[in-house]
Amino acid sequence: MEYDVVIGIEIHVQLKTKSKMFSASPNTYHMSPNSQTSLYDLSMPGTMPVVNMEAVRYAIKFGTALHMNIDRTLYFDRKNYFYPDLPKGYQITQQDHPIVSHGHLDVTLRDGTIKRIDVQRAHLEEDTCKQTHLATMTLEDYNRCGVPLLEIVTEPCITCAEEAAKYVEGIREIVTFLGISDGRMDEGSMRCDTNVSIKPKGSTVLGTKVEVKNINTVQNVEKAISFEIERQKKLIESGGHVEQETRRFDEQLQETVLERKKTNAVDYKYFREPNIMPIDLSEKFIQNAIDDMAELPWEFRKEFHDLGLDDYQTEQLMLDKKNVYYFKKCLAEKPLDAKILWNLFxxxxxxxxxxxEKDAESDVLTLDTLKFTPRDLVDLANEIKSGKINSKQGKTVLDDMVLKGEKPSKSIEDHGFEQISDTSAILPIVEQVIAAHQDVVDGWHHGKDRSLGYLVGQVMKESHGKANPVEAKKLILEKIGPMGSRD
Incomplete structure (x- = not known):
């Protein structure tokens, strides 16, 4: 039997604000447990929430990036449940009026197909505390309690594991390039839950959905969903039925494992948060947030493609925001050839x-600690493009720049690398090589295409590597004519 797959995704993104969502406590990571809390975070009597408007700005930026509608009035609701990770006994969220809604993200699949993922909503809420489960106890770290979260929910429109992984990758890229989150799935600052179901192909009746929670890498999103789809197919085809349950992805087993059954829907008894009045967002506030947006990933991609970089080169750059911004600094210095610059960088x-980074005995080198400037790297790229030095010599010059902080011009001079581009100086060497290798010239005239490369190599040898190979090739062809020109 053939099946349709229906997938919906919920992503929780921790926003990189200085303080928490409803208190002035620092929003920091890697601090001593329970050291970044306030009386409000611990739900002491008489404490009141104060909305972090920077988190609101971040949500507006995100919504704009995904072409979403922005709600001009900010409302908050209470989600009521009792659990140790929430000292208040409820979470402040946006159940009825998400700050942004009805948008989309286009993702490119491996075969080049573009799939539009419809995003239902993104709303603000506060994170819970971090729990560490030991054999006989559970440790509670309230540093995370109250950290601003943006929960992003898709429509159930995703049809395969690859689409899901590309969507999660796209969201992570957007929040990191916008600067609203570091998107570290391994550290929990971006967490992914998926709802997966299957139904007979063409059926209008949805199957029973299974939730797979807290998937911690993009690769595992694809693996977890792929496994879950096959698990549900085998279960149905063996005469069983899919039960509504929560599962997690076990990296060691490379499969989803049961966490708990869902016997009935939880009633969180939502109601409007009484301690936060509705907040009207002015057009000026919204526009200022939009005007302050950083360049978006697809804008970088278009710029790099327009400069002649291919898909591979562009995607390698896009893997790290820091690399993109350094490369942009280099582009501002007007390189003659972006591909040569990309290769050097x-x-x-x-x-x-x-x-x-792998050498424990040396200082870690970063883009911020390089001993040369973007202008220096562009100067080197331009020297290679102009033919003054070749790529091999450029590697030696780059070594001097990285290790010694030398300027490209000084390194080129010190090594005696500058090539001879004056044709009047190269011509005598060309004539000498042709005269000494008439057998190779005859081979060229009889269709041996490697003969030309050999002659250029001999010119380079006789000039001790200083002749411009492009000019040498031109002069050789002028002298010996086109390949196969004699019988």
Whole structure:
């Protein structure tokens, strides 16, 4: 039997504000447990929530990036439940009036197909405390309690594991490039829950959905959903039926495992938060948030493609926001060839940075601690493009720039690398090489295409690597004519 797959995704993104959602406590990570709390965070009597308007600005930026409608009035609701991770006994959220709603994100699949993922809503709420479960006790760290969250909910419109993974990857890219979150799934600042169900192909009746919670990497999103789809298919085809339950993805087993059954829907008894009055958002406030938005990922991609970078080169840059912004600084210095610049940066400079991260005995090298400027890197790229030095020599010059902080011009001079581009100086060498290798010239005339490369190589050898190979090739062709020109 064939099946349709129906997937919906909920993503919780911790917003990178200085303080928490409803208190002045610092919003920090890696601090001593329970050291970043206030009386409000711990639900002491008489404390009141104060809305963090920076979190509101961040939500507006996110909604704008996904073409969402912005609610001009801010409302909050109480979600009531009792659990140790919420000392108040309720969570402040936005059940009825999400700050942004009805948007979409277009994702590109591996075969080049573009799929539009409809985003139902994104709303603000406060995070719960972090629990660490030990053998005989559970430790509660309230540093996380009250951290601003943006919960992003799709429509049930995703039809395969790849679409889901690309969507999660796209959301992470957007929140990091906007600067509203660090998107660290491994640290819990971005958490992903999926709802997966299957139904007979063409059926209008949805199957029973299974929730897979707290998936911690984009790769695991795809693995978890792929496994869950196959698990449900096998269950149905063996005569069983899918039960509504919560599962988690076990990385060791590479499969989803049961956490708990869902026997009935939980009634959270939502009602309007009485301690926060509705807040009207002025057009000026909204527009200021939009005007302050950073450049979005697809805008960078278009710029890089327009400069001649291919998909691989562009995507390698886009893996890290810091690399993108450094490359942009270089582009501001007007390089003659973006591809040469990309190669020097992503293959050359980044190899030094990656190596330093693995070498425990050396200082870690970062883009901020490089001994040269973006202007210097562009100067080197332009020297290669102009033919003054070749790529191999450029690697040596880059070594001097990284290790010694030398200027490209000084390194080129010190090594005696500057190429000869004056044709009057190269011509005698070309004539000498042609005269000494008439057998190779004859081979060229009889269709041996490697002959030309050999002659250029001999010119380079005779000039001790200083002849401009492009000019040398032109002069050789002028002298010997096109390939196969004689019988």
């Amino acid at each position: 992503m293959v050359g400079v980044m190899s030094y940075i990656n190596k330093s």
